[in-house]
Amino acid sequence: xxxxxxxxxxxxxxxxxxxxxxxxxxxxxxxxxxxxxxxxxxxxxxxxxxxxxxxxxxxxxxxxxxxxxxxxxxxxxxxxxxxxxxxxxxxxxxxxxxxxxxxxxxxxxxxxxxx
Numbered sequence: 001x002x003x004x005x006x007x008x009x010x011x012x013x014x015x016x017x018x019x020x021x022x023x024x025x026x027x028x029x030x031x032x033x034x035x036x037x038x039x040x041x042x043x044x045x046x047x048x049x050x051x052x053x054x055x056x057x058x059x060x061x062x063x064x065x066x067x068x069x070x071x072x073x074x075x076x077x078x079x080x081x082x083x084x085x086x087x088x089x090x091x092x093x094x095x096x097x098x099x100x101x102x103x104x105x106x107x108x109x110x111x112x113x114x115x
Contacts, residue, residue, distance in 0.1 A: 001031050002027075002028040002029070002031035002032045002037065002042075002043070003028070003039070003042055004028075005024045005025070005027040005028035005031060005043065006024070006025065006028040006042030006043035006046070007042065008020075008024040009021045009022075009024035009025035009028065009043055009046035009047065009050075010042075010045075010046050012024055012046065012050075013046045013049055013050060018050040018053050018054050019050075019054075021046045021047070021049070021050040022047060022050045022051070022054075024043075024046075025043040025044070025046050025047035025050070026043075026047070028042065028043035029043055029044075029047075036071040037071075038071060038072055038073045039072075039073055040066060040067065040069075040071075040072050041067055041072065041073065041075070041114070041115075044063045044066055044067050045067075045106075045109060045114070045115040046115075047059070047060075047063045048060050048063040048064060048067075048102065048105075048106070049106055049115070051063060052099070052102055052103065052106070057090075057095055057098065057099055057102075058090075060099075060102050061086060061087055061090040061098060061102070064083040064086050064087055064102060064105070065087050067083055068080065068083055068084060068087065075109075075114065076108070076112060076114065078108055079105050079108045079109055079112070079114065082101045082102070082104045082105035082108060083101070083102070083105050085097075085101040086098045086099075086101035086102045086105065089101060
């Protein structure tokens with residue numbers, strides 16, 4: 001069921017409904033609970049994208065951190081690097097730099113059809 005909610009989050013992103021994307025993405029994460037699900041990006045990409053669009057940078061960084069977790073399927077090296085740099089910049093209180101890295105990660109994910 002979690003994958004279904006994750007897919008609904010993607011549809012909501014493409015329809016421009018960021019609040020619905022967050023609602024569906026969060027439901028996916030809740031469905032999986034604490035059980036490791038290696039394809040969490042199904043929900044985490046739309047959550048990250050919607051959070052950025054709504055200027056909720058702290059949430060976006062949290063989703064990036066979750067995608068980098070060892071339990072998750074490894075993403076392409078360039079995307080992983082951008083997400084890692086975003087998290088590092090956030091931890092260094094460089095919010096604008098963090099946001100730019102997240103935007104670049106999203107762009108790369110879209111270009112490679114990862115998102």
